[in-house]
Amino acid sequence: MEKTDDFVKQITKKSEDFSRWYTDVIKRAKLADYAPIKGVMVIRPYGYEIWELIRDQLDRMFKDTGHQNAYFPLLIPESLLKKEAEHVEGFAPEVAWVTMGGSEPLEERLAIRPTSEAIICSMYAKWIKSWRDLPLKINQWTNIVRWEKVTRPFLRTTEFLWQEGHTAHASCKEAEEETLSILEIYKTFIEKYLAIPVITGLKSDSEKFAGALKTYCVETLMPDGKSLQAGTSHHLGQNFSKAFGIRFENKNQELEYAWQTSWGVTTRLIGALVMVHGDDSGLILPPEISPVQTVIVPISRGDWKETILPQAENIYHELKQNNIRVILDDRDTYTPGWKFSEWEVKGVPVRLELGPKDLEKKQVVLVNRINRDKKFVPVENLVETLKKLLADIQSELLSRARAFNASQTHIARTESEIIDIIETRRGLVKTAWCGSPQCEIPIKEKASATIRAILDQPDSQFEKCAICGKAPRHTVIFAKSY
RNA sequence: CGGGGCGUAGCGCAGUCUGGUAGCGUAUCGGUUUUGGGAACCGAGGGUCGGAGGUUCAAAUCCUCUCGCCCCGACCA
Secondary structure (H helix, E strand, O other), X not given: OHHHHXXXXXOOOOOOOHHHHHXXXXXXXXXXXXXXXXXXXXXXXXXXXXXXXXXXXXXXHHHHOOOEEXXXXXXXXXXHHOOOHHXXXXXXXXXXXXXXXXXXXXXXXXXXXXXXXXXXXXXXXXXXXXXXXXXXXXXXXXXXXXXXXXXXXXXXXXXXXXXXXXXXXXXXXXXXXXXXXXXXXXXHHHHHOXXXXXXXXXXXXXXOOOOOOEEEEEEEEOOOOOEEEEEEEEEEEOHHHHHHOOEEEOOOOOEXXXXXXXXXXXXXXXXXXXXXXXXXXXXXXXHHHOOOOEEEEEOOOOOHHHHHHHHHHHXXXXXXXXXXXXXXXXXXXXXXXXXXXXXXXXXXXXXXEEOHHHHHHOEEEEEEOOOOOEEEEEOOOHHHHHHHHHHHHHHHHHHHHHHHHHHOEEXXXXXXXXXXXXXXXXXXXXXXXXXXXXXXXXXXXXXXXXEEEEOOOOOOOOOOOOOOOOOOOEEXXXXXXX
16 A cells, blocks of 8 residues: 555655645646746646536537627726626725736726626627517636735636626526526536536625625535535626616516626636545546546567557557547657556546557456556457446546545534534534524634535524524535635 | 745755855766666766845855745635
């Protein structure tokens, strides 16, 4: 056990220093590198490939549910940003401004988008005039700048990539349905593809999006016991339509303000992948989202280029034809052992080894990244065997993470229990809440934990609010967060 | 924005206390032998010691100022 952990060098142990481990893995796996600007990172090709896979899959899901992509400008005039009062107040501290055009000061300064509600709503006001124009469901894949004080690669950077969906509807009910259906897409995607279990729920008023009526969220638990908000879906009500004048004439010939939603997930998802699945040897990527699902390492000895390589190439083509993302590492400049370590750092779920002994026995060696289990399998039916192994790894990662979540979810019935659990064990604390903002304050002040989600289904085991003792209205999850 | 840590070869670091020829590991380049868990040996290249100013015969080292990065908090996806 101890010995195997040392195959990969130069990564701090996950159990020793979690933060350091996290940044070590990102650097060693070449996901990202620090850029010469404070809080800004370069997403390197390997990291970007993961983002592309996330993007492609979500994009299909959005399009299948009637959304279209568009592109709105990076720069937002200050006057537009100021139209929705709560919105500007929420974002003001982290907006970056353009004040000069060449050497001339601008008459009105321009915000670099911290989110695009303002610019998009200003356009929606032009485009929406009739109930026939609704619903309008547009998404964009883009970059965002928020001047954050503390940054960490993927989890919080000054500039990041995301998708933001912005929809307008004819009724409150329809907007609510849209908000919830997107929440469901996020949940499905994160669990099925990223193999990360999620908790969905509503944000309390103190945590909701600036300008929203309601914010639903997807929360995920990280190995250090902190909760990471992995996605949000906001029901904006008529707050923005009133501020921006998005009105339509309904079927009864009355003017009405549109009901809106907005929702997004970011490159932060990559950070979650790293933390949830990785180990002391580096990344472990779920097959569904891994840029390389299988790496073929030919054992290079003697006349391997004449004997082993041709067979490795045959296998490569067969797997590729069967839609397995595979690469053949035929570099003769590195030894097999070096390659093993390298691909482990990069989290490739299955390694396929092919050497002289295997050639003789008409077999290959399949190595599972999770536990380094070796299986000698016949070349015949390889595609089937491999697909099964990939599926097993995918489900093993999810069930492993689920088991961890279950073990880190604690029940608390009083304020002191909540604080005690947060301080000694961290993790998620399930408790009851009366709904008053006053009752969130002591937990935040004493344990710096907040309500991460108000659960859809109240748990009947709770008889009173943990803080004030009044009748509970909600079952909630308290946790420290990223 | 508070607390702590760190800037020396691509990367990881020693050297700083006590000033005196800028080093180690790894990576890189060339050569030979190797290759089933990061190969071995021989040789080579690579530095304005984060920046500016000062003290000194002499500064990576001492003093002053400054910039940047990381970690932990408070705030945010």
